[in-house]
Structure formats: structure tokens, C-alpha cells
Amino acid sequence: MVRRPRRLRRISTIRRMVKETYLKVDDLICPMFVKHGRGEREPIPSMVGQYRLSVDELVREAGEVLSLGIPAVILFGLPKEKDDLGSEAYARDGIVQQAVAALKDRVPELVVMTDVCLCQYTDHGHCGILRDGVVDNDTTLEILSRIALSHAEAGAEFVAPSDMMDGRVKSIRDTLERDGFKDTGILAYAVKYASSFYGPFREAADSTPQFGDRAGYQMDPANAREAIKEASLDVEEGADIIMIKPALPYLDIIHQVRSHINLPVAAYNVSGEYAMVKAAAQEGWIEGDRVMMEMLLCIKRAGADLILTYFAKEAAKSLIEHENSYTEN
Numbered sequence: 318m319v320r321r322p323r324r325l326r327r328i329s330t331i332r333r334m335v336k337e338t339y340l341k342v343d344d345l346i347c348p349m350f351v352k353h354g355r356g357e358r359e360p361i362p363s364m365v366g367q368y369r370l371s372v373d374e375l376v377r378e379a380g381e382v383l384s385l386g387i388p389a390v391i392l393f394g395l396p397k398e399k400d401d402l403g404s405e406a407y408a409r410d411g412i413v414q415q416a417v418a419a420l421k422d423r424v425p426e427l428v429v430m431t432d433v434c435l436c437q438y439t440d441h442g443h444c445g446i447l448r449d450g451v452v453d454n455d456t457t458l459e460i461l462s463r464i465a466l467s468h469a470e471a472g473a474e475f476v477a478p479s480d481m482m483d484g485r486v487k488s489i490r491d492t493l494e495r496d497g498f499k500d501t502g503i504l505a506y507a508v509k510y511a512s513s514f515y516g517p518f519r520e521a522a523d524s525t526p527q528f529g530d531r532a533g534y535q536m537d538p539a540n541a542r543e544a545i546k547e548a549s550l551d552v553e554e555g556a557d558i559i560m561i562k563p564a565l566p567y568l569d570i571i572h573q574v575r576s577h578i579n580l581p582v583a584a585y586n587v588s589g590e591y592a593m594v595k596a597a598a599q600e601g602w603i604e605g606d607r608v609m610m611e612m613l614l615c616i617k618r619a620g621a622d623l624i625l626t627y628f629a630k631e632a633a634k635s636l637i638e639h640e641n642s643y644t645e646n
């Protein structure tokens with residue numbers, strides 16, 4: 318007997334019936350960059366279609382994000398000035414704190430997440446406080462907890478530490494509990510690799526380290542078992558959602574973490590992944606829209622429940638056209 322799997326692919330109605338994975342607008346989280354000023358909408362050259370927005374423009378854009386059905390945004394701040402402690406990161410009137418408050422006031426239904434890190438705010442561009450030229454883990458924990466608390470005070474629903482210091486989830490969880498923010502969630506960048514795919518983001522956020530690299534705290538792309546260790550630690554320490562970053566070259570990691578961990582798993586479809594698609598599409602070498610949707614669907618198939626992606630708005634529009642569930646044909 319010849320086995321004929323093609324029977325299930327013969328016509329689109331049957332294909333619909335046996336489809337295993339769906340991409341939904343509810344899966345998307347939209348990253349946004351916020352800067353000081355008014356009426357500012359500054360394009361980011363390496364990330365076509367992405368902008369550095371002042372708070373008023375951010376509020377407008379966030380309204381559009383919500384009206385497309387996207388449930389959440391994650392904010393990255395561009396400070397006025399940098400210093401060795403990254404002090405604007407935890408300032409009451411820092412750019413992210415202002416942005417969160419404005420969003421909670423003007424677009425209250427939208428879930429607001431905040432990136433908790435120091436690299437945009439420190440003059441040396443590292444994700445922590447330096448002691449003798451190296452990032453000092455435990456001093457950094459105190460500052461990270463202050464940043465997270467200031468975001469919670471401003472009204473953020475989730476804080477998302479992206480620094481890869483040991484023990485930061487516990488330190489942030491304890492601080493939030495102690496100060497009355499028991500309902501503020503932690504989206505942990507649990508499995509974050511020292512990746513070259515962050516290049517366009519570092520240009521957008523002006524966060525390139527001034528010396529050395531991040532290999533002393535972000536993970537080695539060669540390691541998979543270590544991903545399970547990092548994810549398990551963040552679960553124990555009190556994370557609510559576990560994130561893997563980047564997404565596309567790490568689908569095996571997403572899959573493994575999904576099968577070991579019971580929390581929702583998020584994947585960050587990072588700036589380099591976005592820029593490659595945009596650049597090839599601009600040249601006419603690929604069909605950008607289809608590649609985008611296939612990429613996002615495959616990240617879900619690998620095991621991600623949620624996807625942070627600069628494609629969020631475009632993907633949401635495409636999903637609306639496809640009646641909210643993307644099908645290749």
C-alpha cells in the first residue's frame with residue numbers, strides 16, 4: 318500500500334481542518350522606543366518602519382496598536398543623559414516612567430511592559446554597574462530592582478529584565494512584593510544569547526558597549542542545556558513569563574524550553590531578524606509580507622506562546638485581512 322499524506326493537502330478546506338498551528342493577534346507584543354521631546358517621530362534607519370517617539374507620539378501610536386487588537390507593548394527608553402550608574406533608568410521622571418504613566422492614563426486597556434536594563438543609560442554601554450572594569454553582579458541587582466520598582470510605580474503591568482545578571486528575578490520579585498506591587502508581573506529575558514542579531518537595536522537605542530562585549534553575562538550561542546538551567550532558575554525565582562532571545566536561529570531552544578517549563582514562553586524576534594527581512598524585501602528578493610507571516614508562524618510552531626516583534630502592527634493588519642488566522646494558501 319502506498320501511504321498518501323497528500324490526501325490531507327489536496328484542497329484548502331481539508332488543509333484548514335488539519336492545521337496544527339495558528340498565529341493570532343493576541344500572541345503579539347509590540348516593542349516601542351521612547352525619547353524626550355514633543356512631536357518627535359524620528360525614523361530608525363536600520364529598522365525601516367520603526368521610530369523613536371516622544372511621549373505624545375507614543376500615545377498616538379499605542380492607540381493604533383491597541384485598535385489593531387495587539388494586547389501589549391514593551392517600552393525601551395532613550396535617556397537625555399548617560400552616566401556610570403545609569404541614573405535616568407530609575408528616575409521618577411525618567412523617560413520610561415513618563416511614558417508608562419501617559420499610556421496608563423490615555424490607553425489604559427493596553428498592557429504595558431518595560432525593558433529593565435542599564436545599557437541604554439550607562440555611559441559605558443554595559444548592562445550593569447562596573448567595578449574594576451567588569452560588570453559587578455550583586456551591585457547591579459540593587460539598581461535593577463530600583464528600576465523595576467520605578468516602572469511598577471508608574472503603572473507598568475510587567476517588568477522585563479534583560480540584563481542577564483544572576484539572581485535578578487528574585488531580587489526584583491522581593492522588591493515588588495515588599496513595596497506593595499504584588500500584582501506586577503515579571504517577563505524574564507531568561508535565555509538571552511550574546512547575539513550579533515541585536516546590531517540594529519543597539520544603533521536605535523545607542524547602547525553599544527564602549528569596550529568589550531556582553532559575552533560575560535549573555536549566553537554562548539553554542540549552548541542549549543544551559544538554556545534549561547537559566548529558564549528553570551527564573552521560574553524558581555518568581556518569573557511569570559519566560560523569554561528566549563533571539564528567536565529565529567534559536568527555534569530548537571524555544572522548543573526545548575517549552576517542553577521543560579510550564580509557564581508561558583515568549584520569543585523575541587529581534588532587530589537583526591527584522592532588518593534582514595526588510596532589506597531583502599526592499600530589494601525585491603523576497604516577498605516581505607509572506608516571509609514575515611511564515612517566520613512568525615514558525616516561531617509559534619516551535620513552541621512560543623507570545624512573540625515580541627517589530628512586525629507586530631504589520632502582522633496584525635495581515636491577520637485582519639486573513640480573518641485573524643494566517644494560512645499560507
Ligand code: PBG
Binds near residue numbers: 432479524
Ligand atoms: C537591552 C536589550 C537589547 C535588546 C533588548 N534589550 C540589546 C542588547 O542586549 O544588546 C535587543 C533587542 C533587539 O535586537 O531587537 N539589554
